[in-house]
Amino acid sequence: MDMTAKSGPVLQDTQNLAGVPHGSAGREADKDSAVAASDPPANAFDDRLIEMARRKGVIVFRARSLDEAEMVRIRETREKIGKNGPLVAITGAATSLSDVRKLTRAGVTEVVPDTIMSDEFEELIADLTRPAEHALGPRRLGDLIAVTRSRGGVGATTVAVNLADALLDRRGRFRKTSTKSVALVDFDVQLGDVSSFLDIEPSDALYELAVTGKNPDETYIRQAMTTLPSGLSVLTAPSRFAPLDALKVEQVASIVEILRRTHDYVVLDLPCGLSPWMDPIIEQADQTLMVTDCAVPSIRQARRLMDFFTEANPSLKIEIIVNHEARPMLLRRHQAAAEKVLDRKFRHWVPDDPAAARNALDRGVPVSETSPRSRLSKAITRLARDLTTALNQSHAANEAAAH
Numbered sequence: 001m002d003m004t005a006k007s008g009p010v011l012q013d014t015q016n017l018a019g020v021p022h023g024s025a026g027r028e029a030d031k032d033s034a035v036a037a038s039d040p041p042a043n044a045f046d047d048r049l050i051e052m053a054r055r056k057g058v059i060v061f062r063a064r065s066l067d068e069a070e071m072v073r074i075r076e077t078r079e080k081i082g083k084n085g086p087l088v089a090i091t092g093a094a095t096s097l098s099d100v101r102k103l104t105r106a107g108v109t110e111v112v113p114d115t116i117m118s119d120e121f122e123e124l125i126a127d128l129t130r131p132a133e134h135a136l137g138p139r140r141l142g143d144l145i146a147v148t149r150s151r152g153g154v155g156a157t158t159v160a161v162n163l164a165d166a167l168l169d170r171r172g173r174f175r176k177t178s179t180k181s182v183a184l185v186d187f188d189v190q191l192g193d194v195s196s197f198l199d200i201e202p203s204d205a206l207y208e209l210a211v212t213g214k215n216p217d218e219t220y221i222r223q224a225m226t227t228l229p230s231g232l233s234v235l236t237a238p239s240r241f242a243p244l245d246a247l248k249v250e251q252v253a254s255i256v257e258i259l260r261r262t263h264d265y266v267v268l269d270l271p272c273g274l275s276p277w278m279d280p281i282i283e284q285a286d287q288t289l290m291v292t293d294c295a296v297p298s299i300r301q302a303r304r305l306m307d308f309f310t311e312a313n314p315s316l317k318i319e320i321i322v323n324h325e326a327r328p329m330l331l332r333r334h335q336a337a338a339e340k341v342l343d344r345k346f347r348h349w350v351p352d353d354p355a356a357a358r359n360a361l362d363r364g365v366p367v368s369e370t371s372p373r374s375r376l377s378k379a380i381t382r383l384a385r386d387l388t389t390a391l392n393q394s395h396a397a398n399e400a401a402a403h
Contacts, residue, residue, distance in 0.1 A: 058086040058125055063111075066099050071106045078107030086128040090114050097208055097223060104219045111219055141260040142181075143391050146285040148270045148309075150292035150302035155323040158357060159291050159350065159380070160184065160269040161197045165366035166384035167265045168231055178231035180264040185235045185255065187281075188271035190244055192237025199364020200226045200234060207238035210246035215254045218262070230366075233263065245275045253280035260284075274308065282312045286391055289348075291321045299338045306342065320344045321383070326351035326375070348383050351375045 059081065064070065078087060089108045091099065100111045110124060147163070149156035164184040186194035189210070195202040205224030209216060216224075225233045235255075259266045268281060282288075290306065292298045302320070309316055320342060327349035328335065339346055356374035360367040367377045 060088045063089040063091045074106040142263045143286045146268045146288045150298040156291040162380040164267040182265045183233045183259045183263040184267045186237040186269045189242045195236040202236040202239040204238045207240045207242050210242045247277045252277040288318045294338045321348045323350045324352040350379045
């Protein structure tokens with residue numbers, strides 16, 4: 001990363017890291033201990049940002065070779081500054097996830113690319129120097145919403161993607177400001193296509209977890225996710241094919257726990273098949289949405305899946321989403337029979353709106369951006385509103401019972 005270092009070398013070269021004592025992020029040092037250039041790019045760190053990091057006691061350094069000698073220097077620095085000292089590594093944009101893991105294992109607090117924007121860097125420094133959460137009181141974990149399907153082709157991914165977008169609860173002129181933080185995870189490691197729905201490059205993070213068998217940490221998950229302009233954070237299915245059972249229970253549990261700590265809502269798009277790694281999702285889900293239509297095969301399969309889920313978690317809340325059908329004034333005979341088989345009232349209906357759905361898919365954005373007044377968009381908005389109301393009421397009841 002190119003930058004000047006007029007206000008003190010808070011940005012250290014890795015060669016000098018072993019000499020950094022605790023609390024000396026902004027100390028004066030030799031000229032060659034800072035990375036300097038005469039013509040920094042517009043989105044690089046400027047003197048103001050360096051001074052802010054120095055003042056707050058954050059050490060920022062440029063990771064270079066990532067060889068064992070460099071890892072030793074990083075580990076020595078971690079020992080000098082203590083386990084809680086903020087240590088930020090700047091890497092090239094092409095750094096692999098395995099390199100990120102290597103840095104975090106050596107003791108780096110955060111790994112960021114050298115293309116990071118100024119406002120993002122400011123937010124990172126603020127997060128690293130914010131008082132410990134326990135001093136402010138524990139933050140309630142975000143709500144976990146699992147979206148499953150009775151069979152392939154019923155539109156569960158359409159519901160998951162657009163529900164996650166609606167849960168952002170954007171306000172202000174042109175609805176540009178998100179009031180909630182939302183994560184969307186495509187757990188269909190074989191056939192997931194959330195990345196296509198949102199026109200983003202798929203991440204191979206889940207594939208790498210399946211291959212290595214290692215548990216992810218918060219830095220790994222943050223690096224693996226794509227943040228859309230709307231504020232929605234997305235962890236896609238991998239581009240490479242992976243066996244459905246390749247993930248481990250503890251890996252999925254870690255992903256869910258990390259995202260619930262950092263987001264208000266976590267929406268999971270689940271695959272058609274069943275696997276043991278779904279156990280932590282079934283156990284922790286605040287709400288499960290079963291997307292189906294009223295065809296006999298779909299209803300029968302939905303019943304089987306519901307029985308399986310509730311056997312693992314008898315208290316699991318399951319709501320039926322009837323997709324491709326508008327809410328009728330009165331239930332038709334087959335719809336009433338479907339309600340009886342599933343032992344659930346059909347409260348949520350998403351009408352068939354192929355024009356709006358196709359327009360959004362062609363542009364790679366949620367339907368709220370292309371057809372906000374469409375029947376599909378309005379139905380998803382109602383679903384999000386009803387869901388958040390029910391979840392808030394449930395939390396309020398639980399808190400009242402606890403006191």
